[in-house]
Amino acid sequence: MIVRRTAAWLDERFGSNALLHAALKKIYPDHWSFYLGEFALYFFMVLVATGVWLTFAFDASSENAYVSVLALADRHHPIGYVIRQIHHWAAVCFVAAILVHMGRIFFTGAFRRPRELNWMVGLCMLALASFTGFTGYSLPNDGLSGTGLRIAYSVALSIPLIGRWAANVFVGGDDFPGAQLTTHLYTLHVYFLPVAIGALLGLHLFLVIYQKHTQFVPDPEHVVGRRFWPDYALRTLAALGATLAVLALLATFFEINPVADYGPYRTWIVMNGAVPDWYAAFLEGALRLGPSTELRIAGHPIPPVFWPGLVLPTVTFLFLLLWPIIEARLTGDRAAHDVLEPPSRVPLRVGVGAALIFDGLLLTIAAGDDQTAATLHVRLDTLVWAYRILLFAGPLLVGVLAARIAAEMRARVPAGGAPPPDVVMLVRNDRGGYDEEEPQAG
Amino acid sequence: MIVAAFLALAIAGALGAIAAAAFGAPPSAFGGALALMFAGFAGAASAAAIALHAPGDLTEPRVARGPTHARPLPAEVELTRPVFGRLWLAAGGAFALLGLVPLIALARKPGRASRTGWGAGVRLVDENGVPIPHDRLAAGGIETVFPQGAVDIPEAPAVLIRGDDGGYRAFSKVCTHAGCPVALYRHASHQLICPCHQSIFDVNDGAKNISGPAPRPLPGLALGIDAEGFFIARGDFDAPVGPDDWDRVL
Numbered sequence: 001m002i003v004r005r006t007a008a009w010l011d012e013r014f015g016s017n018a019l020l021h022a023a024l025k026k027i028y029p030d031h032w033s034f035y036l037g038e039f040a041l042y043f044f045m046v047l048v049a050t051g052v053w054l055t056f057a058f059d060a061s062s063e064n065a066y067v068s069v070l071a072l073a074d075r076h077h078p079i080g081y082v083i084r085q086i087h088h089w090a091a092v093c094f095v096a097a098i099l100v101h102m103g104r105i106f107f108t109g110a111f112r113r114p115r116e117l118n119w120m121v122g123l124c125m126l127a128l129a130s131f132t133g134f135t136g137y138s139l140p141n142d143g144l145s146g147t148g149l150r151i152a153y154s155v156a157l158s159i160p161l162i163g164r165w166a167a168n169v170f171v172g173g174d175d176f177p178g179a180q181l182t183t184h185l186y187t188l189h190v191y192f193l194p195v196a197i198g199a200l201l202g203l204h205l206f207l208v209i210y211q212k213h214t215q216f217v218p219d220p221e222h223v224v225g226r227r228f229w230p231d232y233a234l235r236t237l238a239a240l241g242a243t244l245a246v247l248a249l250l251a252t253f254f255e256i257n258p259v260a261d262y263g264p265y266r267t268w269i270v271m272n273g274a275v276p277d278w279y280a281a282f283l284e285g286a287l288r289l290g291p292s293t294e295l296r297i298a299g300h301p302i303p304p305v306f307w308p309g310l311v312l313p314t315v316t317f318l319f320l321l322l323w324p325i326i327e328a329r330l331t332g333d334r335a336a337h338d339v340l341e342p343p344s345r346v347p348l349r350v351g352v353g354a355a356l357i358f359d360g361l362l363l364t365i366a367a368g369d370d371q372t373a374a375t376l377h378v379r380l381d382t383l384v385w386a387y388r389i390l391l392f393a394g395p396l397l398v399g400v401l402a403a404r405i406a407a408e409m410r411a412r413v414p415a416g417g418a419p420p421p422d423v424v425m426l427v428r429n430d431r432g433g434y435d436e437e438e439p440q441a442g
Numbered sequence: 443m444i445v446a447a448f449l450a451l452a453i454a455g456a457l458g459a460i461a462a463a464a465f466g467a468p469p470s471a472f473g474g475a476l477a478l479m480f481a482g483f484a485g486a487a488s489a490a491a492i493a494l495h496a497p498g499d500l501t502e503p504r505v506a507r508g509p510t511h512a513r514p515l516p517a518e519v520e521l522t523r524p525v526f527g528r529l530w531l532a533a534g535g536a537f538a539l540l541g542l543v544p545l546i547a548l549a550r551k552p553g554r555a556s557r558t559g560w561g562a563g564v565r566l567v568d569e570n571g572v573p574i575p576h577d578r579l580a581a582g583g584i585e586t587v588f589p590q591g592a593v594d595i596p597e598a599p600a601v602l603i604r605g606d607d608g609g610y611r612a613f614s615k616v617c618t619h620a621g622c623p624v625a626l627y628r629h630a631s632h633q634l635i636c637p638c639h640q641s642i643f644d645v646n647d648g649a650k651n652i653s654g655p656a657p658r659p660l661p662g663l664a665l666g667i668d669a670e671g672f673f674i675a676r677g678d679f680d681a682p683v684g685p686d687d688w689d690r691v692l
Contacts, residue, residue: 027502078462081469082476114507147622151638154620154685157554163687168549175555175596176621212504222501234491241484245477252473268569268586268599268615270623272637287620287655288639294657294686301686304657305620338504370640380640381653 028232029215029225033108035239036101042243043094044201048194050087060186062141062179066264069140073259085251091133092256093247095279098126106323106353107343110214113336116324118207121200123321128197130279135189137257137277141182144257146265148276149185150176151287155309160302177265214340275367285366286312289388316356323352344409351403355395362390444489452482554690558614558683559592560663566602566612566673569593573672579604582629586615589675597683599623600663601634602673603645610673612663613649616684617641619656634660657686 011017028034057080059068072080102122105111111119134152138145153176157167164174172180217224226232250256262271275281286308295302319326328334330348343350365372366387373380426434455478462471566574566587574587579602587602589595599615601624613634617624622638627645633652634643641654649660661679668674682690 027500030499076468078467078469078472082473085469085473147638150622151620157685157687160688164552164554164689165546165549167554167687168551172550173555174551174553177596211507217499219501221504223504224499224501227500230494231491234487234494238484238487238491241480241482241487243480245480245484248473248477248480252470252477266569267596268588268623268625270625270637272626274637284639290639290655292619292641292651292655292657299691300688301690301692302688303686304655305685309620336506370637384640384654 024227024229024233026209026228027223027225028228029213029217029223030232031216033104034213035236036097036104038236038239039243040094040097040101041201041205042240043090043097043247044197046090046244046247047087047094048198050083050090051190051194053083054087055190058139058186060139060182062177062182065139065141065182066259069142069259073257075255082248082251085256086247088137088256089247089250089254091136092277092279095126095129095133098122098129099279102126103353103357107350108214108216108340109337109346109349110340111324113324113328113334114211115207115214118204118211119324120321121204121207123317125197125200125204127317128193128200132189132193132197133277134280135185135193138185139182139189140257140259141265142259143262143265143269143271144259144274144276145262146177146267147270147274148280149181150267151284151305151309153177154303155305158303158306159310160297160300160306177267212338214338216340218339220337220339273368273371278364281367282360282363283309283313285363285369285387288369289363289366289384289391320356342413344406344413347403347406347410350406351399354402355399358394358398359391362387362394445486445493448482448485448489450482452479452486455479455482554687555597556682557595557597558678559589559595559598560600560675560678561589562675562677563668564675565590565668566600566665566675567593574602576610576667576671576673578673579610581606581608584627584629587612587673600679601627602665603627603634605632605646610665611645611649612665612675613643613645613660614663614679614683615660617656618651618658618660618685619654621684624660 007017007020011020054072057068057072059065069084071077072084075081105119105122134148138149153167153171156170157163159166167176168174168178170181170184171178172184212223213225215224263269276284287305290308291304294304327346327349331346366384369383369387370380373383376383426436429435455475458475459472459479461467462475567590568574568585568587571588571590571593573590574585579585581604583604585602587600588598592598597614597616600612601615602610602612604610613624615623615625617636617638619636619639619641622636624634624636624641624643626635626637627633628635632645634645634649635641636643636654636656639655641656642652643649643656643660644652648662651657651659658681661681661683663679664676666674666676682692686692
């Protein structure tokens with residue numbers, strides 16, 4: 001009743017029912033993997049909702065930040081504890097959901113023409129989400145995140161020519177921690193970065209709707225799936241509810257980021273075995289495996305952290321950003337595609353994807369190399385060298401292997417046709433062996 | 443019916459969460475009730491989806507959005523006289539270039555602080571500002587020390603180590619790799635280790651970087667003992683502190 005009257009009220013003024021009907025009737029292709037991006041969207045919504053609340057409970061000054069977060073992290077604070085825990089859990093899940101969603105887009109070829117731009121928009125959101133996560137987890141000014149910031153400062157400082165300028169802008173002073181570091185992080189975290197994500201998110205979703213979703217059903221002329229209302233709306237509502245329920249459980253029963261245990265940041269104190277939130281760990285690992293050689297250009301040092309800390313993530317980001325163009329060049333396939341491919345259709349893509357995943361995992365694992373070495377009773381040096389070799393040999397090996405497997409699979413499944421039947425009739429031949437019976441033409 | 447049951451669960455969860463907050467119950471009660479509420483919503487939506495499910499897929503036509511092959515500007519809005527389109531672009535570019543000025547101006551203090559607080563005759567103190575007597579440490583002992591009156595300077599922290607031979611050594615505690623505190627000391631192998639990226643420095647060999655990604659040794663601090671028996675520095679560190687940068691031309 002209320003819904004109907006509201007719709008009528010709006011329709012009288014805007015003629016909105018036509019649009020509403022179109023939106024409710026719109027057909028979306030259906031597959032479980034199409035929900036992955038939605039989970040990312042829901043995590044973002046949770047982050048905004050809980051984040052707004054947290055801004056009122058947080059004191060964004062270098063002196064008081066830690067104390068104000070301690071009050072929230074108190075295990076007896078019924079509301080603040082849960083909201084902050086949901087916020088942090090949602091942040092780590094947000095980046096994870098984006099990455100998994102991206103993996104689906106990558107391996108099924110959903111990024112191909114005409115959707116290259118949306119792939120790039122998504123990748124920018126991944127970078128922004130990581131930055132938002134990093135600036136957020138650095139806000140409490142605790143012992144763990146303070147050390148991470150010190151490293152980030154050193155990486156900024158390592159940029160040739162403009163290192164000091166970049167580092168000074170970052171911390172708002174000429175040494176670490178500058179007086180304005182917390183203020184800068186706060187502005188970035190609660191304003192600039194989330195607004196940027198929100199804007200790109202709007203563009204992302206608009207493009208998905210405008211260009212229509214890709215599908216597995218091999219019918220390039222039609223969108224095959226289910227209506228938004230009621231099928232899809234109810235399913236996505238269920239996904240939202242499930243996301244929130246899981247977040248609430250995680251937040252309540254699995255403590256994340258216990259800042260009270262970390263203590264306040266002191267420049268001369270660091271915890272042993274400290275590792276950042278998971279999405280930043282690959283950089284930590286890269287710094288551990290990185291070279292110790294300091295290059296000099298006309299006497300100007302290029303500190304070793306520059307290569308693993310800045311060049312590696314930038315090059316990886318650009319490579320992924322341009323992947324739709326690179327792949328079109330390499331395969332010569334520049335046609336528009338609305339129908340997704342099973343991952344095995346393009347062995348090159350599978351190989352590149354597998355290689356990237358391998359190195360990402362390896363660097364993430366390398367972030368804990370000291371603990372691994374202690375657990376396995378091997379010398380750290382040995383482990384570091386093994387990782388270094390694997391970093392280059394591994395992706396080659398894994399990439400080629402994955403591409404070969406994909407090529408095998410492709411050879412067995414004829415393009416566009418149905419896979420061969422699982423049932424094979426065997427007939428005993430007169431030599432005592434078995435022959436496959438030719439399938440009957442149906 | 444199932445939908446109604448799930449919605450009842452959601453309502454119960456919401457009321458439970460409100461009650462938990464009102465009575466100051468521990469977070470587990472509030473969070474658990476929240477989870478119940480959301481699970482109720484999820485269950486209700488799933489049950490409704492299943493109840494309304496009709497088998498079979500629907501289709502709608504896909505229309506390619508491009509190319510339309512239309513000229514960018516419709517004839518009605520084509521310009522009737524030249525307005526120097528390229529120059530507008532150039533002016534826009536110049537304006538964008540101007541944007542660099544405020545960006546550069548953001549760096550309030552150009553340069554990088556090199557102050558360590560150490561100098562000839564400056565006493566070594568602990569983090570509470572208490573001077574260190576010359577017999578403070580046993581062999582193999584280690585302590586974080588600061589220049590008296592300058593505990594807050596980020597480049598100041600140093601480690602004071604007493605070796606097996608009874609001799610004292612002091613080095614900067616700021617790693618030359620990424621600036622973390624070099625906080626671990628392995629007495630048996632006389633190594634200082636940075637927990638961040640596992641750079642290892644040999645204390646018996648001038649804190650030379652023997653392993654890991656650090657590019658150079660930890661700067662050393664020459665020690666003395668004043669008339670009252672407290673440790674003093676005999677000068678500043680013998681090398682610049684912390685990681686290098688482009689403008690630190692050695």
